[in-house]
Amino acid sequence: MKLSIVILCWNDREVIGECLRSIYANTRMVDFQVIVSDNGSSDGSVEFIRSSFPMVQVIENGKNLRFAKANNIGIRASSGEYVLILNPDTIIHNGALDKMVAYADLHPDAAAFGCRVLNADGTYQESARPYTTLQGEWVAALYLRSLGRLHPWFHADSYPGWIGTSEREVDWLSGCFILIRGNVLRSLNGFDEQFFYYFEDQDLCRRIQQSGYKVLYDPSPTITHLGGKSTKARYPALGFVLDGQVTRYLFHYKYSGGLGVRVARYTELVALGARRLGYGIAQLLSPTGARSERLALLAKVFKWTYQLDPIRLVRTGEEPQCGLTVSNRVAER
Numbered sequence: 001m002k003l004s005i006v007i008l009c010w011n012d013r014e015v016i017g018e019c020l021r022s023i024y025a026n027t028r029m030v031d032f033q034v035i036v037s038d039n040g041s042s043d044g045s046v047e048f049i050r051s052s053f054p055m056v057q058v059i060e061n062g063k064n065l066r067f068a069k070a071n072n073i074g075i076r077a078s079s080g081e082y083v084l085i086l087n088p089d090t091i092i093h094n095g096a097l098d099k100m101v102a103y104a105d106l107h108p109d110a111a112a113f114g115c116r117v118l119n120a121d122g123t124y125q126e127s128a129r130p131y132t133t134l135q136g137e138w139v140a141a142l143y144l145r146s147l148g149r150l151h152p153w154f155h156a157d158s159y160p161g162w163i164g165t166s167e168r169e170v171d172w173l174s175g176c177f178i179l180i181r182g183n184v185l186r187s188l189n190g191f192d193e194q195f196f197y198y199f200e201d202q203d204l205c206r207r208i209q210q211s212g213y214k215v216l217y218d219p220s221p222t223i224t225h226l227g228g229k230s231t232k233a234r235y236p237a238l239g240f241v242l243d244g245q246v247t248r249y250l251f252h253y254k255y256s257g258g259l260g261v262r263v264a265r266y267t268e269l270v271a272l273g274a275r276r277l278g279y280g281i282a283q284l285l286s287p288t289g290a291r292s293e294r295l296a297l298l299a300k301v302f303k304w305t306y307q308l309d310p311i312r313l314v315r316t317g318e319e320p321q322c323g324l325t326v327s328n329r330v331a332e333r
Contacts, residue, residue: 003032003101004080004182008070010039012088013048015226020053022092029098033057037074039064067175068191068200075190083185085201087176089226096221100179103218111184111213112205114173115221116164124163125225127174128217130155132202132248134256134263141271170217171209175201176225184208192254197243199251206255241301246313253314261310272302 005023009016016036023034034056038046040063049056059077061070071085082101096115104113117127130136136156139145148160162168178201188207191200205215245268252260276298283291307320 001033001080002030003082003084003097004078005032005034005084005086005097006071006074006078007034007036007086007088008039008067008074009036009041009045009049009088010064010070011041011043011045013041013043013045016045016088017048017052019086019088019090019092020049020056022090023097024053024055026092026094027097028095030101032097033078033080035059035074035077037061037070039066039070066196068193068195072190072193075185078182080182083180083182085175085178085180087225090176091224091226093222093224096223099221100218103216103220104179104181107214107216109214110169110216111181111208111211112173112215113179114170114215114217115177115179115223116219117174117177118222118224120224120226125227126158126164127176127225128159128164128168128170129157129172129174129202130159131171131206132157132199132251134252134260134267137264137267137271141267141274143274164217165219167219168217169214171215172202172205173215173217174225177223178204180204180208181213184211184213187211194250194254195247197247199247203251203254237297238300241297242304242319245301245305246319249310249314253310258311261314265305265308265310268305269302272298272305276302 007016007019020034023032034053036049036056036058038058038060040061046058046060049058057077059073061073065073075083082104084097100113100115104110107113114128117125119125135153139148139154139156144154145156145158145160147154148156148158159170188204188211190204192203192207195203209215249261249264252264256263276295279291279295279298283295304320309318312318
């Protein structure tokens with residue numbers, strides 16, 4: 001088997017049909033299997049896939065195991081020379097997977113590959129970025145990203161001036177589409193499951209590079225990513241943000257230790273303070289309901305961060321009692 005496609009599904013009945021149709025309609029040169037790892041969907045997703053796409057292997061996890069763990073289950077069931085991690089809210093364009101695999105075959109020094117990702121309106125969606133670093137977070141917090149055009153030292157969370165139209169080596173690729181050599185992926189045991197939301201793709205690419213392989217971006221294959229339909233509408237706003245915050249500290253702790261998470265907390269306080277100030281001024285000048293809700297959310301996240309002991313968080317999982325805790329947020333799903 002040349003290619004195994006692993007798709008995580010959690011109540012994605014609305015979008016996964018078009019994703020699967022695009023795979024089978026637009027992939028002609030590569031032999032492939034599709035594995036759907038279902039996180040306890042209750043919207044008829046499993047029944048729909050089995051009736052409409054009987055060739056798809058569906059694994060029922062019975063509950064929401066989140067992104068990393070559920071994808072690892074699909075990875076363990078795969079047999080392909082390459083494994084593609086693919087979001088259910090994506091559409092594969094004509095020949096994209098054929099081109100991507102052919103490109104990977106030509107680059108044995110690389111083990112992870114990304115393609116050009118478009119929004120639903122056809123605009124470019126940033127899917128390849130520099131690593132998250134403490135330095136980069138300070139650059140972003142102080143709104144110095146524009147200086148990245150002058151010197152790489154100021155690169156934060158994007159490649160200034162690059163809009164994905166050229167081939168290049170990158171730090172990491174978005175988990176909506178990552179093609180990985182199967183033997184490398186399995187040797188790394190897939191995703192690090194401590195990163196239950198965000199940073200799992202970045203961590204995987206980092207470990208791939210630490211193993212001696214490149215991460216490459218090729219603009220020729222193209223997909224559309226509908227962008228969060230499978231998550232944004234279903235997560236409580238505060239829980240959604242705090243999930244990302246928790247895994248951010250776990251990521252910094254893994255790569256920068258105790259000092260790193262302490263610095264990360266101060267960086268976040270500065271960033272949140274600057275954003276609250278900016279939104280507050282805008283709200284005074286031109287009040288809107290949406291901006292008022294955003295300010296309320298930022299205030300809660302600021303309070304959570306101010307009360308946070310980052311060392312205790314990463315070592316024991318203990319959070320400030322501000323809104324939803326991790327355990328409650330996971331239990332609710």
